[in-house]
Amino acid sequence: MQRVTSSTVADLFDVAGTRMLEQAAAATLPPHTLMQRAGLAVARLAMAWAPHARAVWIACGPGNNGGDGLEAAAQLQQRGFAPVVTWLGDADRTPPDARASLERARAAGVAFAESPPATWDLAIDALLGIGASRAPDGAMARWLASMHAGAAPVLSVDVPSGLDADTGRLTADPMPPRAHATARICLSLLTLKPGLFTAQGRDAAGEVWLDDLGCDASGAKPAARLAGAPPLHARLHSSHKGSYGDVAIIGGAPGMAGAALLAASAALHAGAGRVFAGLLDGRAALDASQPELMLRDPASLDLSQMTAVVGCGGGAAICALLPRVLSTARHAVIDADALNAIAQDAALKLLLEARGRRAQPTVLTPHPLEAARLLDTDTAEVQADRPHAAQRLADRFGSTVVLKGSGTVIAAPGERPSINLSGNARLASAGTGDALAGMVGAAMASGLPAPAAAREAVWHHGHLADQWPADLPLTASALARGGAR
Numbered sequence: 001m002q003r004v005t006s007s008t009v010a011d012l013f014d015v016a017g018t019r020m021l022e023q024a025a026a027a028t029l030p031p032h033t034l035m036q037r038a039g040l041a042v043a044r045l046a047m048a049w050a051p052h053a054r055a056v057w058i059a060c061g062p063g064n065n066g067g068d069g070l071e072a073a074a075q076l077q078q079r080g081f082a083p084v085v086t087w088l089g090d091a092d093r094t095p096p097d098a099r100a101s102l103e104r105a106r107a108a109g110v111a112f113a114e115s116p117p118a119t120w121d122l123a124i125d126a127l128l129g130i131g132a133s134r135a136p137d138g139a140m141a142r143w144l145a146s147m148h149a150g151a152a153p154v155l156s157v158d159v160p161s162g163l164d165a166d167t168g169r170l171t172a173d174p175m176p177p178r179a180h181a182t183a184r185i186c187l188s189l190l191t192l193k194p195g196l197f198t199a200q201g202r203d204a205a206g207e208v209w210l211d212d213l214g215c216d217a218s219g220a221k222p223a224a225r226l227a228g229a230p231p232l233h234a235r236l237h238s239s240h241k242g243s244y245g246d247v248a249i250i251g252g253a254p255g256m257a258g259a260a261l262l263a264a265s266a267a268l269h270a271g272a273g274r275v276f277a278g279l280l281d282g283r284a285a286l287d288a289s290q291p292e293l294m295l296r297d298p299a300s301l302d303l304s305q306m307t308a309v310v311g312c313g314g315g316a317a318i319c320a321l322l323p324r325v326l327s328t329a330r331h332a333v334i335d336a337d338a339l340n341a342i343a344q345d346a347a348l349k350l351l352l353e354a355r356g357r358r359a360q361p362t363v364l365t366p367h368p369l370e371a372a373r374l375l376d377t378d379t380a381e382v383q384a385d386r387p388h389a390a391q392r393l394a395d396r397f398g399s400t401v402v403l404k405g406s407g408t409v410i411a412a413p414g415e416r417p418s419i420n421l422s423g424n425a426r427l428a429s430a431g432t433g434d435a436l437a438g439m440v441g442a443a444m445a446s447g448l449p450a451p452a453a454a455r456e457a458v459w460h461h462g463h464l465a466d467q468w469p470a471d472l473p474l475t476a477s478a479l480a481r482g483g484a485r
């Protein structure tokens, strides 16, 4: 059993891939072995996580996820706990593995009840796993709502019920955000699923653990992956500022110079050799506390040897500069207003596609609304399947795509998407996206290929937020400078 952290490197399998692995593993093992392993793993995690829990409520659904819960109940009962099971199954239609576990739970003396106990110290959600086919309703929805409204911790078996394991979309919302932030933990079985890590998945699942049930996952094709912490890049003694590349920040229209300066500061602090600020607001002055930045007229910059970070605070004025940037920049990071301009202009779309065909490294950094505009759809559709939306954009424009938000997805043509697990909602404040664009620019200027540059910068950006002292505000300018102090 392994806890997943922002540093974990792991393959993620969708429901189809997980089913394939489950069938292959079950074929080599005696009947009911996998469910017995699953139930034991659930019981062990429950005992380790809530060792003092006296009243354990295990809510079991009609299928094999419920079977895991019944098996865990039998295991807990045998270890001196007194679980109470509420089971939504129908004895005639219970799948064989779950039926075997039901019999084991009964034989162990587990208490069954029609409705949840009056109070509980730990709730185990074994209602639905990867077989969920519709939104929970009726008693299942009521049980989920009371489980997640209570103060006691919740352990979800395999997947939080109501969450789509492939996409992280909640099919119903039995799990409103809670002020008292009751602990949630999820034990994913056999494989890790993408939906646990993006969209609403992180809130629904809480801390994620994996038990592979002793099975080898090499037989199925992963749908995505967790890229984990990037390697350390040591600097050679013989290197010089030219070794780390030039970044040109192009944006900062009147009234929005701050966005471009944030990106510039972030690129500088992330290690770019030289950073030029090509501000669209000709009257804007540079921040005197950052004399390293060089102010330039954007039209005067020769981008052919530079990484251009374009769009931060760009306003409508960025449109006029985009044809030159897209045609000439050696590397490009396209953010914010530049993305919106491209979404509205067929000629700019052609230029972006042409960069892809020329294999000129390009990273697009949309938040969900910007991604929706580029895909000519709406935010809800993007959020309903973030990995798919990011991959569509990457394939459409021949670019690396960073789809921002909880569980940022990084996609590139011909690669499996990866999901980043560093970062938290303290990043939900103005300007943090500009800082990220600058960091991606610095990583590309240092010579990393676009997908690696994107993954590494996204991880570092989130990691800074994870390390941020709880008593200090997280501001984009401090983030751009690389930390709170």
Ligand SMILES: NC(=O)C1=CN([C@@H]2O[C@H](COP(=O)(O)OP(=O)(O)OC[C@H]3O[C@@H](n4cnc5c(N)ncnc54)[C@H](O)[C@@H]3O)[C@@H](O)[C@H]2O)[C@@H](O)CC1
Pocket: 022, 026, 032, 034, 035, 038, 061, 062, 063, 064, 065, 066, 068, 095, 097, 127, 128, 129, 130, 131, 132, 133, 134, 135, 136, 137, 140, 157, 158, 159, 189, 190
């Ligand atoms: N077969 C096995 O030996 C193993 C099964 N495993 C467990 O089995 C789960 C998959 O089992 P299943 O394929 O039976 O699927 P589930 O138990 O996730 O759900 C399928 C059952 O729920 C019903 N259902 C679906 N959506 C519903 C809804 N909204 N409201 C009410 N009922 C609904 C279906 O009609 C079916 O009866 C995994 O998530 C995992 O927990 C793991 O223990 C690995 C081993």
Ligand SMILES: Nc1ncnc2c1ncn2[C@@H]1O[C@H](COP(=O)(O)OP(=O)(O)O)[C@@H](O)[C@H]1O
Pocket: 336, 367, 403, 404, 405, 406, 407, 408, 423, 424, 425, 426, 427, 428, 429, 430, 431, 432, 433, 434, 435, 436, 461
């Ligand atoms: N809830 C969240 N959890 C993790 N990261 C988040 C969350 N909300 C925002 N972020 C991150 O903060 C940054 C915000 O970027 P963006 O939306 O472009 O904001 P801005 O335009 O104000 O800079 C992105 O890197 C995004 O992934």
Ligand SMILES: [K+]
Pocket: 065, 125, 126, 127, 128, 129, 156, 157, 158, 159, 160, 161
């Ligand atoms: K579940």
